[in-house]
Structures are given as C-alpha cells and as structure tokens.
Amino acid sequence: EDLGSRAAFAKVNTDLPTLIFFDEARGIWRMTAAIDAKGDFAKVKDDAEVPWGVTRPWRVFSGENYEEDPAMRMVLLDPANLPDVEVEMKMLAEDEEKPVETGQESEVVMNGSQEVVGAANAEAGRQSIALAEAIRLFNPEGGLEMVLVTGRRIGDKNASRMNGLYLNEKDASETPKCWTKVGEERDTVILFDAKKSKWKICKGPGAKGDYAHVKDSANLPWNVKAHWKVYNGEKYSRDAELRVSLVDPTNLPQNVTIHVSSSAATPTSIKTLSNPKKRKRQKKR
Numbered sequence: 138e139d140l141g142s143r144a145a146f147a148k149v150n151t152d153l154p155t156l157i158f159f160d161e162a163r164g165i166w167r168m169t170a171a172i173d174a175k176g177d178f179a180k181v182k183d184d185a186e187v188p189w190g191v192t193r194p195w196r197v198f199s200g201e202n203y204e205e206d207p208a209m210r211m212v213l214l215d216p217a218n219l220p221d222v223e224v225e226m227k228m229l230a231e232d233e234e235k236p237v238e239t240g241q242e243s244e245v246v247m248n249g250s251q252e253v254v255g256a257a258n259a260e261a262g263r264q265s266i267a268l269a270e271a272i273r274l275f276n277p278e279g280g281l282e283m284v285l286v287t288g289r290r291i292g293d294k295n296a297s298r299m300n301g302l303y304l305n306e307k308d309a310s311e312t313p314k315c316w317t318k319v320g321e322e323r324d325t326v327i328l329f330d331a332k333k334s335k336w337k338i339c340k341g342p343g344a345k346g347d348y349a350h351v352k353d354s355a356n357l358p359w360n361v362k363a364h365w366k367v368y369n370g371e372k373y374s375r376d377a378e379l380r381v382s383l384v385d386p387t388n389l390p391q392n393v394t395i396h397v398s399s400s401a402a403t404p405t406s407i408k409t410l411s412n413p414k415k416r417k418r419q420k421k422r
Contacts, residue, residue, distance in 0.1 A: 268393040275319040290379035320397025359383040
C-alpha cells in the first residue's frame with residue numbers, strides 16, 4: 138500500500154511485529170501487526186500528521202469490539218529528557234548473538250536523522266552495522282562497484298528484502314551488469330531486463346516476477362528518473378521514496394545503518410560473499 142508522506146513506526150525488540158501508521162484510504166491511524174492486516178489492535182480516526190498529534194481517543198480491540206481508551210496516548214520521545222517509565226522487551230538468550238555495537242542510536246522513525254536500511258530493528262538472527270563497516274566487511278579490497286537501495290518504508294511489503302547494500306560481482310567491462318545484495322542468505326539483485334526495457338529488483342536473472350521495477354532506459358540504475366513500482370502483495374504501486382544510488386567510498390552518506398543476517402556476517406560467509414568466484418562455486422553446489 139502507498140502510505141503517502143507520513144512516517145511509519147515499528148515496535149522494537151519483540152518477536153511479533155507491531156506497526157503504527159496512517160491508513161490514507163480510511164483516514165485513520167492504525168496500530169496493527171502488518172500493513173495489510175485486516176484488523177487492528179487499536180485505531181483512531183484523526184487526520185494528525187504524526188501519531189503523537191492525535192487528539193481524539195484511541196479505540197482498542199477488546200476481543201469482541203472496539204472500545205475507546207481515553208488513557209491511551211502516544212508521545213514523541215526526547216532523548217535529552219526521557220520520562221521515568223519501564224518498557225517490556227524480549228531478552229536475548231545466552232547463546233543468541235547480540236547486534237553489533239556501532240556507536241549510533243537506535244532508530245525507529247523513518248524520517249528521522251538516521252536512515253535505517255533494512256529491517257525496523259536488529260531482530261534475533263540479524264545484526265545492525267554502519268555502512269562503512271559493511272563496506273569493510275563485504276568489499277574489503279574496494280574493487281567491487283557498490284550501490285545502495287533506500288527509501289522503502291519500514292513495515293511496507295518487501296522493505297527488508299530490497300533496502301540495503303549491493304555489489305557488482307562482475308568486471309566493470311562485463312555486461313549486462315548485476316548488483317547483488319550483501320549480508321543475506323537469499324539473493325536479491327538489481328539488473329536490467331533488456332526484453333522489457335526496465336530495471337528490476339528481484340531474486341535473480343531467471344526470476345519470473347520481481348519485488349520492484351521501473352520502465353526507464355537509463356544506462357545505470359542510479360540514473361533512473363522515473364518512479365519505481367513495488368509489489369505490495371496484490372499489485373504494483375508507485376513508491377516515490379525508493380531510490381538506488383551509487384556509493385562513493387570516499388564520500389559515504391552519513392548515519393546510514395545496514396541490517397544483515399548474523400549467519401551471513403560470519404568470517405567464512407563474508408569471505409565467500411566478497412569473492413565472486415567463490416560465490417558462484419557455492420551456488421553451483
């Protein structure tokens with residue numbers, strides 16, 4: 138679904154997803170399990186630009202119907218002046234790998250000062266690392282061309298599958314070019330479909346469908362001018378925020394965090410993923 142220009146929020150550190158977003162088609166703020174969920178945990182018909190601007194009481198699902206809860210409210214957190222409250226969180230098991238510390242604050246608001254490329258938070262089995270660290274791990278010699286896919290909102294269909302860092306594993310002179318996402322167990326690639334004259338983000342060259350595509354004859358994906366169309370589970374809808382940009386190692390964008398699979402971030406996996414020949418041999422097996 139197209140959420141327009143309003144921010145979406147995802148609850149952190151929990152096994153079950155909980156999202157807060159504005160449903161423009163219905164004119165309501167929703168707290169629910171997914172963008173395409175049929176029901177809500179709570180909802181309110183209010184046209185406020187942000188959920189903490191809502192003035193009407195939220196209606197909470199009681200198990201049978203929705204009832205107003207005047208005490209329920211949402212507050213914007215000021216890191217410099219935090220309220221004295223306790224938050225329930227999922228505790229990591231002793232043998233469960235913790236997210237990599239990057240020295241950056243956690244970010245759950247998509248239009249905040251830090252752009253999160255990938256999932257809403259570093260869930261179990263995933264790590265959150267700075268863009269510079271991701272490049273050091275997956276492109277240590279700096280010989281592979283890199284692109285960054287950003288802009289797909291947290292909670293939107295295929296956001297975590299598309300957002301991230303991609304490497305061109307072929308020689309610069311080889312065509313057609315193909316960029317593969319790093320840090321994932323399943324391939325996601327960016328390539329040009331010459332037969333249909335469109336750029337695609339998909340599972341691979343032989344994939345019948347795609348996560349997103351754009352009809353544009355640009356010679357490179359970062360030169361695309363038209364809006365990408367993303368599959369939302371039912372149809373393709375335009376996403377004006379989705380973009381592909383070339384990464385300049387000497388001038389990296391600030392405050393960008395990459396979420397990667399913990400298993401893909403092991404020394405052995407990183408060595409394989411950063412070596413095109415080894416990666417191809419591994420796929421053949």
